[in-house]
Amino acid sequence: xxxxxxxxxxxxxxxxxxxxSNLAAELEADGxxxxxxxxxxxxxxxxxxxxxxxxxxxxxxxxxxxxxxxxPELREAIATKLQDDGLDYGPENVxxxxxxxxxxxxxxMSLIDDGDEVCLLDPAWxxxxxxxxxxxxxxxxxxxxxxxxxxxxxxxxxxxxxSDDTELLVVNSPSNPTGAVYSDDxxxxxxxxxxxxxxxxxxxxxxxxxxxxVEHTSLGTLDGMADRTLTLNGFSKAYAMTxxxxxxxxxxxxLVDQAGKLHSHSVSCAVNFxxxxxxxxxxNTDESVVEMRDAFEERRDMLADLFADHGVDVPVGDxxxxxxxxxDDDDQAWCEGxxxxxxxxxVPGSAFGTPGYARLSYAASKERLQEGVERLAEHGYLD
Ligand code: PMP
Ligand code: GLU
Numbered sequence: 001x002x003x004x005x006x007x008x009x010x011x012x013x014x015x016x017x018x019x020x021s022n023l024a025a026e027l028e029a030d031g032x033x034x035x036x037x038x039x040x041x042x043x044x045x046x047x048x049x050x051x052x053x054x055x056x057x058x059x060x061x062x063x064x065x066x067x068x069x070x071x072p073e074l075r076e077a078i079a080t081k082l083q084d085d086g087l088d089y090g091p092e093n094v095x096x097x098x099x100x101x102x103x104x105x106x107x108x109m110s111l112i113d114d115g116d117e118v119c120l121l122d123p124a125w126x127x128x129x130x131x132x133x134x135x136x137x138x139x140x141x142x143x144x145x146x147x148x149x150x151x152x153x154x155x156x157x158x159x160x161x162x163s164d165d166t167e168l169l170v171v172n173s174p175s176n177p178t179g180a181v182y183s184d185d186x187x188x189x190x191x192x193x194x195x196x197x198x199x200x201x202x203x204x205x206x207x208x209x210x211x212x213x214v215e216h217t218s219l220g221t222l223d224g225m226a227d228r229t230l231t232l233n234g235f236s237k238a239y240a241m242t243x244x245x246x247x248x249x250x251x252x253x254x255l256v257d258q259a260g261k262l263h264s265h266s267v268s269c270a271v272n273f274x275x276x277x278x279x280x281x282x283x284n285t286d287e288s289v290v291e292m293r294d295a296f297e298e299r300r301d302m303l304a305d306l307f308a309d310h311g312v313d314v315p316v317g318d319x320x321x322x323x324x325x326x327x328d329d330d331d332q333a334w335c336e337g338x339x340x341x342x343x344x345x346x347v348p349g350s351a352f353g354t355p356g357y358a359r360l361s362y363a364a365s366k367e368r369l370q371e372g373v374e375r376l377a378e379h380g381y382l383d
Contacts, residue, residue, distance in 0.1 A: 012130040016351035020335070024345040035372035037360040038345040040176055040322060042240040047288040050239060050281045057276030066272050068264040069256070070096025070248070074275045077282045078248055086221040087231060089250040095263055096278070098270045100206050100234030100247030105131055106259040107202060107230055107249060112137040116167040119158070121151060123324065123352035125176045125204075140166065145354050148315045149178035149324065151186035159193055166199050171219055174207035177352045177359040178324050179300070179317020181214050191222045202230050206247075207320040209238035209289050212297040214318045227252055238289055239281040244274045296321045299362045299369055306373040310382040324349060324357040327381075331355050334381065342375040
């Protein structure tokens, strides 16, 4: 029998980031020592107190379904954190999801109809494009690569790319894959265009806690943005909790009502004891977050210096744990070669909409980063 697959799945490819890390894992299973700089995942273990909170919650019997939108304690804790960031959300504005990815999926599915236009700032994280396509939307894209991945100098291009037909704009600062943290002037420019054209904006703040010497501003705090911003975050990056699958979004109650339908009919709720661990992560991990952030910053500086020693100038962002290394125009071939010859796994920039680069995650030990650069140099990938 041949199955007749829906066009929504045929429109997309599997996640490139996960595909490459799967390939790296397969090579490793065959005994190859791969320096895996592909997937964006902290190499730290989840803080001990968070793990313990999960264990305690499980032992206390928090193993059943929860309220679909999330346990009240966690939604309260999230709302408090968002209020501390200057955002005016209460627990009723929050849906807790199994990972930030699910939160994004619910937002796109709730807002995008066939043919609706979504604007992305390229390079943009791989799953935005796929989710827009699955929802039936069309894409309008703004290339930030001529501006060292900064948004402010690209505001005129953004003004060209959006119109009254634009339904949604996605802003991800600090950015995956560039690490760029957008300036307040840039965000104000976004605000002006969003208000002018009545555009809803997703502010993906999943790397918000990981910034180096700069303050991150939440887009929803800007005048005129509160009721048109959907603020997204998750526990994967700041608290090294990728495998726990916990995230959330906050927005106007009318969106929460609509997305809540998708949520209740698909995942029902996020995992009960994981949500309890999430409360601990939000309330008692300040020191661990700072320790991890400091380590990422040192690695960023070291990696940029190592590339500079080889004559490669890499635009360095002030947040997240990614770098876009300029490579050949055929970045796909470069990345395939790098993993096959040098056993260094990276993700082609074209997966993020920007060919000519390879994305590196520096959430790896200094030794592995050094080893990675040495191998790339030895095999001629930095020439
Ligand atoms: N947004 C961005 C920009 C990301 O890089 C990721 C990476 N995983 C996510 C959202 C979703 O993360 P998660 O589902 O692990 O919360
Ligand atoms: N967001 C991370 C990355 O870009 C994890 C993998 C994924 O979800 O895409 O590598």
